[in-house]
Amino acid sequence: MSASHPSAHGMPRGDSLLPAWAKETVRAILDPIVRLALAMHVTANTVTVLGLGITVIAAVLIGSGDLLAGALVLMGGSLLDAVDGALARATGGGTPFGGFLDSTIDRASEAIVYVAIAAYYLQGNAPTWPVLAAFMALAGSFMVSYSRARAEGIGISAAVGIAPRTERLVLIIAGLGLAGLAIRPALIAVLWIIAALTVATTAQRIWHVWRLTASPRG
């Protein structure tokens, strides 16, 4: 997961929806974990794959209807996820494969969470709109990440936009947690918000790449 790779995934701070104190708090929690992992010679890539495993556990909880537990496990997994980047930095800046694996596993983790949310709604009444919202949130999230990766392939940094992964993750954990506390519409609202923000961010990134590469005749 990518909260941890600011050099590869970070947003200009001005664009972030998360306050600085939240990021600092997370850093304070992570510090002892990173030192423990360093002492145990655990590699960043091991932590990345472990994070995927925890996401799968969260997904099983969500799919079986325990949204609050799912949100808490997902939060734990996300903190662990921030560890891999910190570990990579502490051990010399990380490898190209580490960055690639981290990003790719991030996408798999997002997909797994949305599939679990869809599975949850499919077991209830009137699943149509919640499932379509989850579908669009997943598609939009992938479009945001894909447009950036594809732009980097042609040498352009497209790290613009208001829906980077950390913010999406905070939104989805909040939605799951609130729905788990019986405030059911919160999750559906969050799915639509993520869908809207990610589609807007993708359009913004296409526009950004166009502006940077356009020939004089447009």
Place this chain on the structure above:
Amino acid sequence: MSASHPSAHGMPRGDSLLPAWAKETVRAILDPIVRLALAMHVTANTVTVLGLGITVIAAVLIGSGDLLAGALVLMGGSLLDAVDGALARATGGGTPFGGFLDSTIDRASEAIVYVAIAAYYLQGNAPTWPVLAAFMALAGSFMVSYSRARAEGIGISAAVGIAPRTERLVLIIAGLGLAGLAIRPALIAVLWIIAALTVATTAQRIWHVWRLTASPRG
């Protein structure tokens, strides 16, 4: 859509599931369209966006239950899609933005088709497994494309694997067409096949990048 950008999206021919005669037939159909577009000074990027519009029409047909018409319109859109790459080559090889736009719109088109298929099943009885299959086919397709784009960002060509976009598109059009002709299980089967192939291809690509970048200590 990317059938049209062999330099950016092509697979080693030996890996392709499509026979050479099929590709030749498509080329013969496209040739006059490309010449017409050239004569009318239509740009490749215009054709790319037009292809997205046709995909949206196909999605509306699929979502409203007319799977056969959706398959036919999607087929038309895919042929048109192959035109943009041919146009780009005919007018000097295309621009970096053209390749970026084409790939990004490809992903949006895939997402739109799968959302439409999910919407179709959500209106029927027992949508759970078909909708989850569509979800996983979308997620897997995105993972295949993302892992490749992300690998290109670190300078590695990850064009390995057995589920490139053209093959996925042929499968989905066949599934939609057969389901439209009342062979309903065909579409569900195709969704699961795409889900399995794309997950396998993603694993293959991660392995490929690992092999090419691994340090001696692994």
